Amino acid sequence: MLKNYLLFDIDGTLINTGGAGLRAMKSTVKSILGNENLLTGYSFAGKTDAQIMNDMIRRSGLDDKLEELSKLLSQTYIENLKTNLKNSDNFRTYPNVNALLDNYQKNETYELALLTGNFETGAKLKLEHAGLWKYFKWGIFGNLSEDRVHLAKNALEKITVKEKRVDTKKIFIIGDTTNDIRCGKAIGATTIAFTSGFEPEEKLRNCSPDFMVSDFGELYDIFNNNN
Numbered sequence: 001m002l003k004n005y006l007l008f009d010i011d012g013t014l015i016n017t018g019g020a021g022l023r024a025m026k027s028t029v030k031s032i033l034g035n036e037n038l039l040t041g042y043s044f045a046g047k048t049d050a051q052i053m054n055d056m057i058r059r060s061g062l063d064d065k066l067e068e069l070s071k072l073l074s075q076t077y078i079e080n081l082k083t084n085l086k087n088s089d090n091f092r093t094y095p096n097v098n099a100l101l102d103n104y105q106k107n108e109t110y111e112l113a114l115l116t117g118n119f120e121t122g123a124k125l126k127l128e129h130a131g132l133w134k135y136f137k138w139g140i141f142g143n144l145s146e147d148r149v150h151l152a153k154n155a156l157e158k159i160t161v162k163e164k165r166v167d168t169k170k171i172f173i174i175g176d177t178t179n180d181i182r183c184g185k186a187i188g189a190t191t192i193a194f195t196s197g198f199e200p201e202e203k204l205r206n207c208s209p210d211f212m213v214s215d216f217g218e219l220y221d222i223f224n225n226n227n
């Protein structure tokens with residue numbers, strides 16, 4: 001029997017850091033690039049951490065130092081994220097997430113993994129804070145590329161190496177932004193939009209995800225009926 005792969009986004013899908021991620025990014029940009037306003041009007045939705053940082057460097061006109069600055073930004077961001085997570089009063093896991101992950105982790109026909117724009121260290125910090133890190137067997141993280149579609153292609157490659165035969169419809173991509181849906185479609189996966197409010201429902205609907213849900217409790221029927 002072919003395995004089902006459940007690939008989850010993190011922010012706005014499993015958890016809401018209560019602004020900790022944004023605050024960490026803001027203070028990082030301010031301390032390294034000297035200008036917090038670079039982030040004004042910038043949309044984070046579905047972007048990889050590498051993309052956000054490189055965009056800020058480009059906005060500062062410091063493209064010639066991209067590699068060096070991007071390394072410095074990511075190191076500083078991780079340190080700032082630690083502090084901000086500790087102090088985030090509004091950090092929360094979305095309802096029914098724990099129960100769903102617990103349920104499918106025990107089922108051998110499902111494999112739980114991450115497909116996220118977060119750097120691996122950032123993803124681990126956020127999910128350990130929520131007690132969710134233990135559920136995921138592997139992950140494709142934002143360190144790999146600025147482009148989420150590349151991340152999805154990497155995930156497909158990884159699954160292809162593991163399996164002799166791959167049915168891409170048995171790869172479920174669950175995320176809260178249009179970028180999650182687009183990257184899922186790029187590899188022929190089953191796409192599920194989770195409407196947590198980071199992006200308007202209308203925008204998500206326009207990307208024609210296979211399913212739209214507003215609660216993790218709705219995912220059981222989708223996973224059980226589509227394999």
Ligand SMILES: [Mg+2]
Nearest residue numbers: 009011012176
């Ligand atoms: Mg997200």
